[in-house]
Amino acid sequence: MIVFRAGSPLRRLAVTLLAVVIFRVGQNVPLPTVDLAANSVEDDSPLYWVIDLLTGGGFRLPAVIAFGVLPVLVARVLMRNLVPVIPRLSALAAEGEAGTARIARYTRVLAVVLGGAGVVAAGIGDRGAIPLVVMAATAAAGTALAILLAELITKRGYGDGVRILLLTQVLAVAAVEFWRLVQAKGVAAVIVALVVVVVVVMGTILVAQVQRRIPVQYAKRLIGRRTHGGTPTYVPVQMAQRSGPIVLAAVVLAVPALPGLLWSDATWLSAITAVLWDEADPVRMVAYAVLVGVFAYARSAATSVPTTIASKLVREGGFIPGIRPGNPTAQYLEYVDRRMNAAGALYLGAVALLPEIAIAVLDAAPRFPFAGVAILVSLIFVVDVALTTAKQVETQLQMIRYQGYLR
Numbered sequence: 484m485i486v487f488r489a490g491s492p493l494r495r496l497a498v499t500l501l502a503v504v505i506f507r508v509g510q511n512v513p514l515p516t517v518d519l520a521a522n523s524v525e526d527d528s529p530l531y532w533v534i535d536l537l538t539g540g541g542f543r544l545p546a547v548i549a550f551g552v553l554p555v556l557v558a559r560v561l562m563r564n565l566v567p568v569i570p571r572l573s574a575l576a577a578e579g580e581a582g583t584a585r586i587a588r589y590t591r592v593l594a595v596v597l598g599g600a601g602v603v604a605a606g607i608g609d610r611g612a613i614p615l616v617v618m619a620a621t622a623a624a625g626t627a628l629a630i631l632l633a634e635l636i637t638k639r640g641y642g643d644g645v646r647i648l649l650l651t652q653v654l655a656v657a658a659v660e661f662w663r664l665v666q667a668k669g670v671a672a673v674i675v676a677l678v679v680v681v682v683v684v685m686g687t688i689l690v691a692q693v694q695r696r697i698p699v700q701y702a703k704r705l706i707g708r709r710t711h712g713g714t715p716t717y718v719p720v721q722m723a724q725r726s727g728p729i730v731l732a733a734v735v736l737a738v739p740a741l742p743g744l745l746w747s748d749a750t751w752l753s754a755i756t757a758v759l760w761d762e763a764d765p766v767r768m769v770a771y772a773v774l775v776g777v778f779a780y781a782r783s784a785a786t787s788v789p790t791t792i793a794s795k796l797v798r799e800g801g802f803i804p805g806i807r808p809g810n811p812t813a814q815y816l817e818y819v820d821r822r823m824n825a826a827g828a829l830y831l832g833a834v835a836l837l838p839e840i841a842i843a844v845l846d847a848a849p850r851f852p853f854a855g856v857a858i859l860v861s862l863i864f865v866v867d868v869a870l871t872t873a874k875q876v877e878t879q880l881q882m883i884r885y886q887g888y889l890r
Contacts, residue, residue: 491883492876492879492880492883494639495639495640495641495879496640496641498635498636498639498640499636499640499641499642499647502632502633502635502636502640502644502647502648503636503647503648503651505628505632506548506551506629506632506648506651507539507651507655509541509546509547509548509625509628509629510538510539510540510541510544510546510547510548510549510551510652510655511541511544511546512546512547513544513545513546513547514544514545514546514547514549514602514618514621514622515614515617515618515621516614516617516618517544517545517618535656536652536653536656536857537550537551537553537652538550538551538553538652539551539651539652539653539655539656540652540655540656540659541652542605545602545605545618545622546625547621547622547624547625547628548625548626548628548629549598549601549602549622549625550597550598550601550622550626551629551648551649551652552629552633552645552648552649552652554594554595554597554598554601554626554629555590555594555626555629555630555633555645556645556649557594557597558590558591558593558594558597559590561593562586562589562590562593566586572586572589591627591630594626594630595623595626595627595630596623597626598622598623598625598626598627598629599619599620599622599623599626600619601622602615602618602619602622603615603619629648632644632648633645633647633648636648641872641875641876641879642868642871642872642875643868643871646864646868646871647868647872649864650864650865650868653861653864653865654865657858657861661676664676664845668845671845672845675841675844675845676841678841679837679838679841679858680862682834682837683834683837683859683862683863683866684862684865684866686830686834687834687862687863687866687867688866688870690722690827690830691721691866691867691870693721693722694719694720694721694722695719695720695721695819695823696717696718696719696720697717697718697719697720697803697816697819698715698716698717698803698804699715699716699717699718699796699801699802699803700715700801700802700803700804701714701715701716701799701800701801701802702800702801702802716801718792718803718816720816720819720820720823721823722823722824722826722827722830725779725782725831726859726860726863726864727778727782728774728775728776728778728779728782728828728831729775729831729835729856729859729860729863730856730860731774731778732771732774732775732778732835733771733856735774736759736767736770736771736774737759739755739759762839762842762843762855763839763842763843763846768836768839768840771835771836771839772832772833772835772836773832775828775831775832775835776828776829776831776832777828779824779827779828779831779832780824780825780827780828783820783824783827783828784820784821784824787817787820787824789813789814789816789817789820790813792813792816793808793809793810793812793813793816794813796808796812797809797812803815834859835855835856835859837859838855838856838858838859839855841855842855
């Protein structure tokens with residue numbers, strides 16, 4: 484059929500959905516020699532909550548794709564840190580596209596090894612050498628299948644494959660947690676959860692799309708017999724929106740609470756831990772919001788490059804109307820960028836409180852001390868992946884619309 488021809492939107496969507504279905508089936512098929520009755524763990528400890536969130540529930544089974552795309556993410560981080568250290572990898576990185584392809588192949592192999600070694604390191608039961616080898620080989624094959632599905636989505640589907648599959652894992656665990664909360668709190672949980680989701684999603688989309696467009700004019704230049712330049716354009720300045728400051732603020736608040744967990748006999752340490760560990764505590768909420776805003780602003784200010792933009796405008800003959808080129812332009816760009824970053828930091832600090840306020844309103848004691856942080860980061864990640872995928876779909880539709888003019 485014409486609608487399912489190679490590269491068509493429906494075919495890309497079908498490939499993406501089929502890959503997601505196969506991935507989730509692999510996360511629900513148990514490994515060989517696994518005794519489901521012996522491994523059925525109903526534990527509400529924070530450790531199992533985190534493991535479920537990172538693996539999509541595949542490790543608790545354990546399943547063929549026990550770790551999901553977690554080995555791929557770990558392999559990418561390890562390889563990124565090994566490239567500057569190992570001369571051979573540094574030489575490959577300097578070779579261009581061919582070297583990058585070799586490094587990507589090494590990353591896949593490392594991810595497969597991590598997927599198989601993870602089962603061995605976990606020591607799931609006392610099964611003997613041969614069953615453990617079979618389980619490790621199957622888990623490694625499952626990781627290879629997850630890599631194949633992720634690359635298939637990236638090449639023939641919509642969005643980045645690893646991020647799409649990671650989103651699938653997060654949503655699978657979030658759905659179970661939400662149903663458990665509904666069973667415990669009833670309709671109130673649904674209403675509060677919908678309010679939090681709608682506000683966070685709409686705010687994240689607004690912040691991701693909004694930008695300050697600074698007008699730029701390029702001087703006309705005579706090259707040969709033709710005049711070039713003179714067309715007006717703009718420099719976009721966007722708000723800061725990252726989930727990194729949210730996680731960093733949670734870590735900063737968690738570190739002072741650790742001594743109270745280790746030395747519970749000290750009353751004052753236990754009091755500090757009780758305040759910093761309770762997401763519904765007003766003091767902790769204020770400190771958390773302030774830290775998120777400060778870290779978001781600091782990170783955005785550190786990555787700002789107004790001087791580079793001003794130098795590029797000077798080289799290309801561009802200028803901002805009413806602003807002198809050079810240092811005055813850099814100062815003006817920095818002034819606008821600071822205001823945009825401050826607005827983004829205020830938004831992130833305010834929205835960081837929404838899940839914690841919801842937990843306080845519902846009086847829901849989460850299984851994980853920083854459940855509000857996990858909820859917020861998951862929501863921002865979901866919106867980010869959705870926006871990226873939507874832009875790719877829009878690009879594909881525009882290419883099809885103007886395909887007749889490009890021939």
